[in-house]
Amino acid sequence: MTVLNEKIAYLLSTCPEKPGVYLMKDNKGNTIYVGKAVNLKNRVSSYFTNMSAHSYKTKKMVSNIETFEYIVLDNERQAFLTESDLIKSLRPKYNILMKDDKSYPYIKITTQEQFPGIYVTRNRSDKNAKYFGPYPGRVSKKNTVTLLQSAFMLRSCKKMAKRPCINYDMHLCLAPCSEDCDKNKYREAVDAALRFLSGNGRDLIDEYKSKMQAESDNLNFEKAAYYRDRINLLTTISDNYILDTDRNSADIIAYARMKDFVSFFIMNIRDGKVADKKTVNIHQERIEDTDIGYEFIRQYYDTNIPKEIVVYNEIMNREDTEQWLFNNCGRKVSITVPKKGKLKKLADAAYENAVVTLNLFMGQYKNSAGTSMVYSLASFLGLETVPDVIEAFDISHLSGQDAVASQAVFKEGVPYKSGYRRYIIKGDNTRSDTDSLREVMERRMKRGDYPDLFLIDGGFNQVAAVCDIVGDRVPVAGMVKDDKHKTRALIYDAKEYDLQSDRNLFVFISSIQNEAHRFAIEYNRKKRAKKVYESELDNIPGVGENIKAALLKHFGSVRAIKAAGEQQIAKVQGVGVKRAKAIYDYFHKPYGG
Known part of the structure; x- marks a missing residue:
């Protein structure tokens, strides 16, 4: 040991x-x-x-x-x-x-062509194309580009043929080589791919959800299914795409403070890359908020001053500080407080790390419970008991389908994975989130061993519904999101508490809400994926789990298997000629044979 x-x-x-x-x-x-x-x-x-x-x-x-x-x-x-x-x-x-400087793959879209293509490349020499990446080695043509082709149906051929190829039959390409190809539809697909790869994936998914609902309302179920498939594909890969900084030389600085404790997190960007990170911890009585950033920059920088300093927290006397930096290094240094875009993402990441560093610093300095986030939460809401054990609940579904719930548990402010639990929502697909919460909480309360606090993803209605079931056995608070699905406030005892007044507590509650949401949506995706896997192949005699898995791995989808010929199917490992004929006949002969 x-x-x-x-x-x-x-x-x-x-x-x-x-x-x-x-x-x-x-x-x-x-x-x-x-x-x-x-x-x-x-x-x-x-x-x-x-x-x-x-x-x-x-x-x-x-x-x-x-x-x-x-x-x-x-x-x-x-x-x-x-x-x-x-x-x-x-x-x-x-x-x-x-330690080698090997290059990693990029995704390339040839935007200047009449019908742009999508490719994986390690060479970024084409000035008339747009590149996205780099990506890890396993995020390569076999994975990401195939998924992107399925989602946007752009061509991947180096040179367009004179007639459609198998990618068209497999619904991986709109076939711009065909006279029947709609140029406007192809351009829309290119624009959507560029939006997605540029970091606007969530907006695109939301747009597709609206279109899916509109087509469904108009009883255009085939078009609704098209958008549903696009949503599932983009949701699968959206987490792999982030924006990178285009700054050559900058320091990203954020600090988090609680009482007399302050932690700074500094990320050094050099030549457009993350070169290093540093943390600075301070414990000092009577720290003034307005002086923290200003004094830190003046004391921290002596040499190696970057061209730009990006700060998460607003600082006083910004112009005076820039002048002081100029006097020390002989050139202009700008201080930026970003409100949106790439730098805002970096600043937010720096602040999250500053909060982590602060909690670690306070724990090392002393074990006073008064400095912990759970004590801050108890004080913020006026709870009678410090919530050492918190259970957070979230509901996840896709247009009412496959509804599930998550129970994420936090002990002393940190996730306690052993206590996590998942629930499959019973009943039909017309149930509201509030009804689903009632069912879940009724099942939860039968188990006993109650926590110190329930946190529910929802507002007044959801909290009231849960309180009807829980009674006075456990306090219940609701985590409210804004229009951008970000944590905004807490609902407790029929009152709304704005979290913007306490940034550290805001980050803490956001982390709980995000964890409960992650756990719920992860289970929902697995449940939907299992339904997709249980496909038409289950109805074909002689096709067991191993053969089904081999077919789907080889062709990618049931639709592609339908488009394949007997010889192509027979080439799949373990299938053979006789079984290939049975599969082909099932899809092509009336009534499956």
């Missing part, structure tokens, strides 16, 4: 279960390894457990780890990019396999 030093043990206990990058440090403070993770807590913990299963190199590295740091990011692709940038910048001792 590995014996951990107290610092690492504490860091592991507070490490978030979110995507990000981790930096292993030796006793001199040098970064000896940089890695990425979908779940930081699980990945970093794995280094210090089951040591006998590690390679010699990993054991050697772990023996030199004195502490570690991490950067919380939005998704796996952002973690991949940041990891790559930090490795190239810091050249850690144990990142041997990634």
